[in-house]
Amino acid sequence: MRAGVEAASLSLLLCGGMLLSYLTLTTDTETQREEADLVRVVRSLSAIQQKNEAVLSRLEKEALSVVTKKFPWLPKNNTLPNYLLNSGSHTDNDYKYRDANIAFIHYPRAGGYRVIECLREISIKKHIAMSPLMTSKNRLLWERGEDNLEKFRNRLKFHSGRYVFGVCEKVNSPCSYFLLLREPMQQAISSYEYCKETYEDEICHGFNANKMTLREWILSQGSVLFRQLMLNINFCASDHTFNFNLTLPEGFLFDKKDMPCWMKQKIFLDKLSSTDLSHAVNYIISHLQGWFAVIGLLDDPQGSLEVFEKVYKLPFTKCKHFDRKETLSEPHRASFDNSANSVYQRQSDIYDENDPYTLSDDVYVRKALSADYRIYKAALKIYHMQKQTLSNRIWR
Incomplete structure (x- = not known):
């Protein structure tokens, strides 16, 4: 009897050992399979990344080739890169950025006048x-x-204005740019409302906003920030070859000699191929982080002032022109939600040229603002990277 029990126990042990070996083998096989799947995923992602990097490299080379031939003024040689995203020592950079010339690009109707x-x-x-x-x-x-x-x-340190981009090339010391962003459709709506009440500002020159729909206004203005970053001041001169036989745009109210500088530049750029313009935008996007020491956002006024202060060691947050509870936007700010109710309504049962939501799907409006939207999205990404970097580090 005892021998039978021992034999049964031995049999159970053998079966248990075999089961354990099977389970171990199965687990090992599953682990190996999972590891193999993981390796395949990693390799696939790596291949995709390499392919994307190759595409970006090709686009950057194509953009550089076009810029060198057609926009030789666009490269900038005296700019400090983004302070928060620069991999250098911030202890050393503190002095460099604090003592450098600084130039604020005033993107119109984006809160810039208060800056x-x-x-x-x-x-x-x-x-x-x-x-x-x-x-x-x-x-x-x-x-x-x-x-x-x-x-x-060289004695001047602060610079600002609509036509400021490029001033750093004329100073013999380190120099940096910064700006305040605004969503392009919001900017267009705000400038439309603003120019219905004033004509003194250059952005309002040439057209009567009161006699135009919002759609017509956007098409006449185009991508404002793109032109600011593409600026060659010779567009503004009366003795330069850029002033070719300019055709007056439809709806222009005055003589050709009264054409504002921004319009001359727009007419010049509009004559270029979409491919050349796309390469110019690609070039700008690829250099935003190298051109701008810091980028602010109108929708985050206090955060923008704080980051300006962090970079330049200047008391932006203490300026009397700002209130912590108010926005940076100018008076007469138009709301994306209600702007259509405050403009002249064209009688149409099919298409409302004053409705921002309708216009956002208009192919011609999208084309007119496409350069600014591409730049805005890339700059907005940098802005969020700045905030993330600032929150993840301990700063002095």
């Missing part, structure tokens, strides 16, 4: 020289001034 007033306030309190507002005329003087103006230019 300019803030710079003026800081310049007075800190005894820092600030150049006159960079209108088209002042920028021409900056570029074409006699050699004896070089010392004067």
